[in-house]
Amino acid sequence: MNAIRFLLGQKLIELESVSPTLTVLNYLRYEQKKIGTKEGCAEGDCGACTVGIAELKDGQLHYRAVNACIMFLVTLDGKQLLTVEDLKTADGNFHPVQQSMVDCHASQCGFCTPGFVMSGFAEFQNRQCSPKNRLKTMSDEYQTTQLTQIFAGNLCRCTGYGPIIEAGKSWLEQAENTPPQDRACIVAVLKAIEPLESKQQRSDEQTYIQPSSVSELTEVLAQNPNATLLAGGTDVGLWVTKQHKILNQVIYLGQIEALKQIECSSNRLEIGAAVTYSEAMPILIQHFPMMEEYLYRHSSTQIRNSGTIVGNIANGSPIGDMPPALIALNAQITLTSQTGQRIILLENYFISYGQQDRRPDEFIEKVSIPLLGKSSALFKVYKISKRFEQDISSVSAAFYIELDDTQHIQTARLCYGGMAGTPLRATLTEQTLIGQLWTEPTLTDAALLLAEDFSPLSDFRASKEYRLTIAMNLLKKFFIQSQDQSPPTQLSITGDVTCA
Ligand SMILES: Cc1cc2nc3c(=O)[nH]c(=O)nc-3n(C[C@H](O)[C@H](O)[C@H](O)COP(=O)(O)OP(=O)(O)OC[C@H]3O[C@@H](n4cnc5c(N)ncnc54)[C@H](O)[C@@H]3O)c2cc1C
Ligand code: FES
Ligand code: FES
Numbered sequence: 001m002n003a004i005r006f007l008l009g010q011k012l013i014e015l016e017s018v019s020p021t022l023t024v025l026n027y028l029r030y031e032q033k034k035i036g037t038k039e040g041c042a043e044g045d046c047g048a049c050t051v052g053i054a055e056l057k058d059g060q061l062h063y064r065a066v067n068a069c070i071m072f073l074v075t076l077d078g079k080q081l082l083t084v085e086d087l088k089t090a091d092g093n094f095h096p097v098q099q100s101m102v103d104c105h106a107s108q109c110g111f112c113t114p115g116f117v118m119s120g121f122a123e124f125q126n127r128q129c130s131p132k133n134r135l136k137t138m139s140d141e142y143q144t145t146q147l148t149q150i151f152a153g154n155l156c157r158c159t160g161y162g163p164i165i166e167a168g169k170s171w172l173e174q175a176e177n178t179p180p181q182d183r184a185c186i187v188a189v190l191k192a193i194e195p196l197e198s199k200q201q202r203s204d205e206q207t208y209i210q211p212s213s214v215s216e217l218t219e220v221l222a223q224n225p226n227a228t229l230l231a232g233g234t235d236v237g238l239w240v241t242k243q244h245k246i247l248n249q250v251i252y253l254g255q256i257e258a259l260k261q262i263e264c265s266s267n268r269l270e271i272g273a274a275v276t277y278s279e280a281m282p283i284l285i286q287h288f289p290m291m292e293e294y295l296y297r298h299s300s301t302q303i304r305n306s307g308t309i310v311g312n313i314a315n316g317s318p319i320g321d322m323p324p325a326l327i328a329l330n331a332q333i334t335l336t337s338q339t340g341q342r343i344i345l346l347e348n349y350f351i352s353y354g355q356q357d358r359r360p361d362e363f364i365e366k367v368s369i370p371l372l373g374k375s376s377a378l379f380k381v382y383k384i385s386k387r388f389e390q391d392i393s394s395v396s397a398a399f400y401i402e403l404d405d406t407q408h409i410q411t412a413r414l415c416y417g418g419m420a421g422t423p424l425r426a427t428l429t430e431q432t433l434i435g436q437l438w439t440e441p442t443l444t445d446a447a448l449l450l451a452e453d454f455s456p457l458s459d460f461r462a463s464k465e466y467r468l469t470i471a472m473n474l475l476k477k478f479f480i481q482s483q484d485q486s487p488p489t490q491l492s493i494t495g496d497v498t499c500a
Contacts, residue, residue: 002201005193006076008032009086012189017201018073020208020230020250021240025049025068028083036084036114040155042069042241044234044303045390047154050115052082052122056190061183064278064305065122067153070237071306072230074208075254078195080186084114087121096171096178097121104167108158116154116164119301120171123150127175143169152389153300195255209251214258217363218338220251225360227251232276234299234307235315259365270368273311277304287371291325294381298322300390310364313346316356316422319393323350323423325381327415328398329369336365343368353421376403378482382474384418386461393418394462397474401438401482409433409442416471418462419454426453429475443479447472 003014025042028034028051040048049069054061055078063082087095094102097120107113138146147168156164199210209227211217221227227249230236239245253259259274262283269287271280277298285292298304298321312322313333327347335342335358346367349357358364372379378401385391396417402410412430417423429449436442456467 002199004077007080017203019203024071027073044070047115050118054080063122063125065119067302100167100170104163106163106167112156124175128180153302207249222338222361231308231311232306324415324417325398328400328413331369334365335362337362350422399478419456447475
């Protein structure tokens with residue numbers, strides 16, 4: 001049985017031969033003539049194409065908002081796709097999120113509205129499902145913070161965000177006080193169409209392979225070393241929609257249960273290749289609370305609901321946000337192939353611009369992060385970009401310092417993004433810091449050495465002078481902030497935290 005099966009609203013769809021790079025948006029608009037979902041940018045930035053996905057997690061329905069424009073249809077196997085056309089209740093009324101948009105006059109031209117509604121809808125549905133996340137009362141400020149996060153991936157050019165946030169406030173608490181409708185029927189259908197076996201399809205010149213286990217993945221990768229590995233597709237999707245690349249062979253990692261695991265032991269946190277940011281964030285924040293703002297500044301809710309942490313490593317980008325943070329924490333990655341596993345330090349994965357230490361028959365199975373054991377360990381991450389959310393970094397920095405009993409520096413790992421062709425440690429600066437007293441003058445002097453560690457480039461994001469100045473200032477800021485003992489501001493929205 002190779003058909004891709006999913007629910008479109010309440011309707012079961014089976015596709016025998018579909019292009020692995022047909023986007024959900026094009027399928028909806030051109031094949032299903034469902035034009036409520038709009039196309040603005042076709043690159044995951046504006047949110048006009050936001051749709052809802054419902055899937056089973058531990059037997060319960062979990063909802064997420066995603067960008068249909070860069071999501072490939074084949075990845076919906078075993079899930080339910082919900083669009084703005086599906087939200088009306090059985091008695092013909094609007095969904096509370098839609099009704100609040102009407103009541104608060106939160107729509108003018110209406111182009112962005114389905115996207116805002118679907119972002120709100122996914123959040124509403126999850127809040128109903130998750131009583132332990134319920135809050136008795138939410139302050140106005142807290143609601144605004146939450147809604148700003150929920151809608152960070154939705155742009156509106158004409159209404160203004162005031163009425164949209166007001167609309168959000170009217171459904172946010174309502175969601176937590178409204179019991180969910182009976183979802184047993186959808187759960188039963190999704191269980192029946194769960195893709196437990198591997199699948200393979202051909203359409204014209206394209207092949208789609210959906211392994212269901214790590215051993216099958218290593219086997220098909222050995223047979224097809226030139227295939228494109230697809231995880232969340234938030235990079236790969238743009239190769240298709242913006243660069244118009246034809247991907248002849250696509251191997252999807254997202255149906256392999258073993259790659260969806262997050263394992264937490266007493267000293268390490270391991271995140272599998274198919275774990276999204278949204279899934280990893282609660283536990284990352286639990287162990288590294290100083291990363292919370294950094295993580296919420298990564299892209300938008302929709303992108304974090306699809307994109308994976310490992311995909312951010314694998315793409316080899318010099319401006320990916322996760323590698324500097326993970327390198328400063330001394331993370332390792334596991335590279336797996338039919339011939340076995342290699343465990344390497346993440347920093348050694350990045351060889352030079354566009355070149356990584358990965359053989360074509362290997363994939364990254366997981367990233368393994370040491371927990372902050374020592375109370376003397378100082379760790380902080382910074383992102384410099386033009387916008388707060390939904391923006392690529394000009395410079396990012398992550399600093400890890402261990403001090404001995406006399407406040408002398410024992411260990412220093414200072415890693416930057418956007419300063420070289422790969423994420424890179426400031427090795428000369430680090431060496432100079434070792435053995436020195438942890439004081440402001442030490443850091444101010446050491447920061448000057450960054451000019452010897454890095455020769456950054458100028459591009460449209462930032463000039464080389466700006467990058468270098470910022471890099472120095474961030475190191476000084478790290479020292480100043482290390483003197484502040486107050487707990488980090490909590491931004492967390494939904495999500496459960498589980499850890500042994
Ligand atoms: C609107 C928008 C905003 C964004 N904002 C940010 C941001 O703020 N910060 C940031 O760092 N990035 C950002 N990104 C980039 C992107 O979201 C991240 O790089 C994301 O982590 C990629 O993960 P993915 O699962 O979507 O990868 P995919 O697109 O599926 O894959 C990315 C690359 O990695 C390869 N790959 C994936 N998994 C594996 C594996 N297990 N083993 C080997 N190779 C693999 C793929 O073949 C491909 O080359 C943004 C993207 C968009 C569209
Ligand atoms: S069309 Fe803009 S995010 Fe999809
Ligand atoms: S109502 Fe016109 S873009 Fe938002």
